Amino acid sequence: MVEDKASGAGLTRRELLKAMAVVGGASTISFIAIDREKLRAVLKPVSLEEILGLEAEASADESELERKARKKEEEIKKWCSREAEKICSAKGGDSPECKEAKRRCSMVKVKATPAKPGVRFAMALDINKCIGCRRCAYACVMENNQDREMHIEWIKVVSVPREEFEILNTKLDYTKAPEKNMVYVPMACMHCEDPPCVMVCPVRATFKEPDGIVVIDYDRCIGCRYCITACPYGARRFNWRKPTIPVTELNPNMHILGNVLRQPHVTEKCTWCIQRSRDGGVPACVEVCPVGARSFGDLNDPESPIRRIIEEYGAFVLRPEAGTKPRFFYYFGPARTPPREEASGKSGGEG
Amino acid sequence: MAAREYGGGFVDTIKYIVSKGLLEGSRAYYMALLGLVLMAAYGVYVWVFIQHAPVFLKSDYGGMMLTGMSDSVPWGLYISFFIFWVGVAAAGIVFGLAGYVFGHKGFKKVAVLGEVQAVAAIVTVLSLIMVDIGRPLRAMILMPQLPNLHSMLDWDFMVLTGYLILNIIGFLVTVHYYRQDKPIPRKFLVPFMIIASPFAIGIHTVTAFISQALVARPYWNSPLLAPRYVATAFASGPAILMLVLVLAEKYIKGFKVDDDVYRKTMLVMVGALIIGLYFTFSEAHEVFWYTTEPLKKAQFEEAFYGYHLGYLPVMMMLWIGLGAAAVILALIPKVRNTWPGRLLIAVITIIAVINEKTMSILVPAYIPDPLGRYILYYPTPLEYAITLGMHAIGILVYLVLAKVAIEVIMTHYFRGSGAHH
Numbered sequence: 001m002v003e004d005k006a007s008g009a010g011l012t013r014r015e016l017l018k019a020m021a022v023v024g025g026a027s028t029i030s031f032i033a034i035d036r037e038k039l040r041a042v043l044k045p046v047s048l049e050e051i052l053g054l055e056a057e058a059s060a061d062e063s064e065l066e067r068k069a070r071k072k073e074e075e076i077k078k079w080c081s082r083e084a085e086k087i088c089s090a091k092g093g094d095s096p097e098c099k100e101a102k103r104r105c106s107m108v109k110v111k112a113t114p115a116k117p118g119v120r121f122a123m124a125l126d127i128n129k130c131i132g133c134r135r136c137a138y139a140c141v142m143e144n145n146q147d148r149e150m151h152i153e154w155i156k157v158v159s160v161p162r163e164e165f166e167i168l169n170t171k172l173d174y175t176k177a178p179e180k181n182m183v184y185v186p187m188a189c190m191h192c193e194d195p196p197c198v199m200v201c202p203v204r205a206t207f208k209e210p211d212g213i214v215v216i217d218y219d220r221c222i223g224c225r226y227c228i229t230a231c232p233y234g235a236r237r238f239n240w241r242k243p244t245i246p247v248t249e250l251n252p253n254m255h256i257l258g259n260v261l262r263q264p265h266v267t268e269k270c271t272w273c274i275q276r277s278r279d280g281g282v283p284a285c286v287e288v289c290p291v292g293a294r295s296f297g298d299l300n301d302p303e304s305p306i307r308r309i310i311e312e313y314g315a316f317v318l319r320p321e322a323g324t325k326p327r328f329f330y331y332f333g334p335a336r337t338p339p340r341e342e343a344s345g346k347s348g349g350e351g
Numbered sequence: 352m353a354a355r356e357y358g359g360g361f362v363d364t365i366k367y368i369v370s371k372g373l374l375e376g377s378r379a380y381y382m383a384l385l386g387l388v389l390m391a392a393y394g395v396y397v398w399v400f401i402q403h404a405p406v407f408l409k410s411d412y413g414g415m416m417l418t419g420m421s422d423s424v425p426w427g428l429y430i431s432f433f434i435f436w437v438g439v440a441a442a443g444i445v446f447g448l449a450g451y452v453f454g455h456k457g458f459k460k461v462a463v464l465g466e467v468q469a470v471a472a473i474v475t476v477l478s479l480i481m482v483d484i485g486r487p488l489r490a491m492i493l494m495p496q497l498p499n500l501h502s503m504l505d506w507d508f509m510v511l512t513g514y515l516i517l518n519i520i521g522f523l524v525t526v527h528y529y530r531q532d533k534p535i536p537r538k539f540l541v542p543f544m545i546i547a548s549p550f551a552i553g554i555h556t557v558t559a560f561i562s563q564a565l566v567a568r569p570y571w572n573s574p575l576l577a578p579r580y581v582a583t584a585f586a587s588g589p590a591i592l593m594l595v596l597v598l599a600e601k602y603i604k605g606f607k608v609d610d611d612v613y614r615k616t617m618l619v620m621v622g623a624l625i626i627g628l629y630f631t632f633s634e635a636h637e638v639f640w641y642t643t644e645p646l647k648k649a650q651f652e653e654a655f656y657g658y659h660l661g662y663l664p665v666m667m668m669l670w671i672g673l674g675a676a677a678v679i680l681a682l683i684p685k686v687r688n689t690w691p692g693r694l695l696i697a698v699i700t701i702i703a704v705i706n707e708k709t710m711s712i713l714v715p716a717y718i719p720d721p722l723g724r725y726i727l728y729y730p731t732p733l734e735y736a737i738t739l740g741m742h743a744i745g746i747l748v749y750l751v752l753a754k755v756a757i758e759v760i761m762t763h764y765f766r767g768s769g770a771h772h
Contacts, residue, residue, distance in 0.1 A: 012452075012541065019542040150416070156722055167723040168645050187722065196567065202504040203493040222493060223485015225425035226504055232567035234721040237422050238485070241414025242405040264405035264414055265485030322566045 065112040068219065069256040073110035076254070076261055080105035083247040100248045107252035110260055113278040115211035120299040121272055122212070122306045123286070124315060125186060126333035129293035132157055132177035132184030136285035136294070140188075143273060143284035144259040145251050147243035154237065154270040155188040155285060178337070186285075189214060189235040189270035190318065190326030197227035197236065206267070212299075212327055213272050215257040223265040232322040236269045272296070291337045299327070364527040371758050372751040380754070387747040394740010398482050402733060406486055415485060417733050423726035424717040428734045429483035429741075431709035435587070436472045436479070436745070437511070437558045438580065438708055442588030443469025443518050444544075444551035449615070451540045452548075457609030460764050463525040465592055466518045467752040473515040475745030480508075482737050503561040510557050514550040521547070522752060529759035555580045562716065569647035570654070570716035573637075579630045580708075585623035586674075587704035589616045594697040597690050599757060605765050606757065613693060620700055621681040627707065628674050646719065654715035659725045666711040673703035 084101035091097050137155040146152045158170035159182045170185075177184060191214050198206055198214060205220035206227055228236045242264040254260045255275035262268055273283035277296070281287075286294040297304030306329070309315060315329035376384075404413030420427045446465030450458035484490050498505040521543060528535045559577035566572055593616050596608050638651040657664035677699040686692035719725050730738075 012537070015537060015541045016545065019545055022542070023545065152422075158722065166645055167721070168649055168719060170723050172722060172724060196565065199499075199501040200504065200565075201499055202502040202508070203490070203497050204499045205493075220489070220493060220497075221486070222490035224483075224490070224504060225485070226502070226561075228422060228425040229562070229717075230565050230567055232721055234423075234724075238415075238425060240418075240420070241416040242411050244411075265403075324566075 065114075065256060069110040069112040069260075072256060072260055073108060073254075076110065077105060077108050079261075080108055080247055080250065087247065097248050101250075104247060104250045104252050108250075108254070109252060110254045110256055111275060111278075112256045113274075115209045115213075115278065117210065118300055119211045120327075121191070121277060121296070122299040122327040122329065123191075123272065123283070123294060123296045124306050124309045124329040124331060125295075126293045127183050127185060127330055128333045128336040129291045130157075130184040130186065131291055131337055132159055132174065132182070133290065134177075135288050135290060136186055139284040139288035140270070142249060143251055143276075144271075145245050145254070145261055146268075147239065147245065147262075148249075149244055150237075150240060152237040152239070152243075152268065154235070154268075155186050156234070157184055157186045159184055185318075185330065187233060187235070187318070188285075188328070189272075190233050190324065190328040191270075191272065193325035193327065194323065196230040196232065196322075196324060200226045200230040202226065209257075211278075213274055213277075214269075215271055215274065216267055216269065217257065218260065218262055218266050218268070221266040223267065225267065227267055232319050232324065233326075236267050238267050239264050293333075293337075360531075361523075361527060364523060364530065367530055368523075368526060368752075368755050371755045376754070380750075383750060384747065387743045387750070390743035391740050391747060394482075394737050394743060397733060397736045397740065402482070402737060403487075406488075417731060419729050419731045419734060421726050421728070423720040423722075423724055424714065424728040426483070426713060426717070427728055428710070428730040428738050429479045431713045432738055432742070433476050433479045433483070434558060434580070434712060435705060435708040436476045437554055438584030438704070439588045439591055440469045440472035440476065440514065440554060441551045441581075441584050442592050443467075443521075444547045445585070445588065445619075446592065447521065447544060448548055448551075451535075452544050455611070455615075457612040458615075460760060461592070461596060461608060461612060463522060463529070463756045463760065464595060464753060466521045466525065467749060467756050468588070468592055468595075469518040470515060470522060470752060471745045471749035473511055473518070474748045475742055476511060477515070478741040478744050479738070482741060503557060503564075507554075507557045507561055510550055510553045514547075514554050517543070517547045517550060522756070526755060526759050529763035532763050534763075552581065555584050567721055568650075568716040569644060570650040572647075573634070575630055575634060579627065579634075582623050582630060583627040583704045583707050586620050586627060586700050587708070589620045589623075590697045590700035590704070592616065593620070593693060594701070595753070597694050597697065601690060603757060603761075605761060607765065613687075617681055617687055617693070617696065620696070621678050624674050624678050624700060624703070627704075628671065628678070631671065631707070646721075646723075649719050650715045653718050654711055660714065660718060660727050663711055663715060666706040666709075670703050670707035670711065673699050673706070677703060 080101075084098065084105050087101050088095070088098035134155075134157050137153045137157060140146070140155050141148070141153060144154065146154065156172055158167070158172055159174045159177065159179070160170045162181050162183055165185070174182075191212055193212075195206075195208060195214050198208055201207075202224060203220055203222055205218075205222065206214065206216045208214050223238070225238055228238060239262050243262050245261065251259060253275050255271070255278070258271040258274035273281070273285075277283060282296045283294075286296045295305040295309060297306040299306055301307065309331055310329065313331045313333060315331040317326040317329060319326075399407050401413045402415060402417060404410045418427060443465040446458050447462045449455045450460070450462040481487050494505065494508055498509075500506075524539055524543075525535060556577050559580040562568065562571040563574070563576040564572070593613065596612070596616075599606050600608050635651075635655065638648055639655075642648055652658060653660060654663050655667055677696050680686045680692070680696050680699070683692075687696065714728055718727065
């Protein structure tokens with residue numbers, strides 16, 4: 001020990017330098033030797049091409065997804081017929097519930113429709129029109145096979161005082177709508193260009209599709225809830241236990257990345273009804289809205305309603321300072337649906 | 352590394368650890384082990400059969416529904432204590448640094464205890480992550496396969512496992528040489544310290560980076576978060592080590608710690624506490640003096656005033672009060688130079704940092720949530736049971752390894768040739 005101390009300093013420094021040289025050499029060699037393509041693939045989970053939708057996903061990936069969808073379909077059909085049997089034995093074979101359940105089970109189809117190249121979906125919502133009826137939230141629950149008891153609602157509608165849109169002064173649990181001096185702002189996944197949830201996912205279970213829809217692979221989600229923490233719009237929900245869906249209300253039109261039945265302990269969120277929009281339809285919330293406040297379309301198509309709205313009225317997004325570039329636009333349309341009489345008389349005073 | 356050169360002898364080291372740690376010991380030691388095993392088993396049972404029943408058993412009942420967490424507060428008690436123990440883990444390499452790199456003899460003696468503490472803390476940390484993750488088996492398969500290098504969680508996983516492996520190696524090698532009454536060779540120590548020291552800072556930093564860069568959570572979204580983690584970690588880690596040293600010196604015959612070790616540890620602890628308190632002060636000023644950012648202000652008000660969640664301000668005040676008390680006590684020579692005084696300061700510091708690091712650093716970031724809702728979080732008995740179980744695993748590891756470590760320290764320094772120097 002004594003002699004250690006005597007020769008200590010010089011020896012340590014020399015050996016330290018040696019060891020550092022070894023470490024440096026090893027990292028240089030591994031840096032040179034590593035497969036660049038693989039490294040690039042690892043370092044770039046979301047590429048610019050993907051965001052803009054210029055590059056379709058590799059075909060090998062698609063078949064993988066289709067295979068998964070097929071397996072899932074068999075699984076769901078089995079589960080569904082089991083559940084239907086239960087209903088039938090409880091209520092009798094001729095009961096309407098039994099027939100309904102069997103009908104839905106026979107129609108179950110899990111799709112894996114890929115994104116159309118060159119399409120970039122976007123949604124717009126006219127705040128002047130929205131009456132806060134929450135029919136979109138209800139339709140969303142039914143369409144997307146969400147759990148009926150955990151209050152997983154992909155769409156949350158907040159009522160905002162007209163003076164200022166400060167999220168802390170809003171109310172989610174209003175019971176009477178529409179009210180004057182209030183505007184209603186439905187919020188769901190904004191399908192950002194630069195989604196924080198995709199960046200933070202440790203296993204790349206959530207990603208952005210070429211047509212701009214941010215999806216979750218429910219078979220890959222590990223349930224760490226980091227994406228819920230990272231989302232600035234509070235759009236993500238977690239299945240805190242096994243979700244329950246009555247078979248008589250099952251939506252048989254499913255997409256493997258969208259409304260396919262979820263497992264316990266995975267995250268889910270709005271997918272712009274990928275099972276509808278990829279087949280040329282519009283999301284359920286757009287279809288059900290009684291005042292036509294929502295519009296959905298292709299941002300790349302000059303004829304689409306979205307483009308027209310942005311050009312004609314100008315649109316804004318929520319929390320632009322977050323820098324996520326949402327593709328869910330809000331705008332104030334020309335006509336106001338909620339209480340007109342009172343608002344028209346003293347609209348100047350209310351400001 | 353060095354272990355492989357002494358292949359045959361190394362197997363003997365494992366045998367030595369097993370026999371010293373598990374096969375020898377007093378009745379009290381075995382009772383403690385038994386108690387901890389029962390606690391850990393209960394925690395694992397509750398986790399597998401109740402909290403994760405839908406995943407492991409495919410049952411309809413149970414699930415994380417039974418925890419207090421919700422979509423608004425997705426992380427809770429588990430992650431709170433995860434943050435705390437990550438901090439504690441750093442002390443391992445810090446003591447090694449003082450002993451091996453700066454050549455402080457007193458620290459050299461007890462450096463292995465720091466490594467033991469790091470191993471136990473990281474074991475606790477990893478178990479807490481395991482019970483928090485919704486689908487742990489999937490995570491274990493997917494995380495090494497498909498890492499997303501944008502995700503801080505992956506980096507954290509890497510540094511934590513790396514740090515765990517390094518400390519286990521350090522512990523094994525130390526035991527290997529000390530039990531034969533030989534000093535640890537430089538050939539091992541130099542590269543080991545070069546690789547390990549960045550990890551000690553890295554584990555806190557990366558853990559703070561998990562939450563620091565999230566624009567969704569203004570409570571965390573400040574560059575002060577990582578320094579704050581590191582600052583209070585340097586208070587709690589050495590405090591726990593000092594607690595152990597004081598108790599070991601008191602109750603183990605022949606075990607002696609240099610007074611300088613206490614003095615320097617106290618210095619680190621108090622310095623870190625002062626910096627931590629100063630950071631809290633600075634954050635409070637930022638938020639309460641000028642800031643008009645409503646969500647940030649609301650979250651800080653929740654932490655300091657607790658308009659909705661009463662336990663947060665209590666924890667905040669305990670942190671500030673006890674932290675200041677520890678600093679003041681450490682300034683009084685009569686207190687800091689006696690063993691009960693040291694014990695007291697260490698305990699106060701640990702409690703202060705628990706109050707700063709756990710719930711009060713995590714929960715306010717979720718209340719209110721980005722939709723402006725105040726969904727409150729109170730841990731449920733289930734969470735307490737599982738958290739205690741996971742801590743029992745960590746303490747179990749600590750007890751067994753620390754017993755071996757103290758045994759080899761005694762062999763090398765107090766009975767063998769090391770005693771002469």
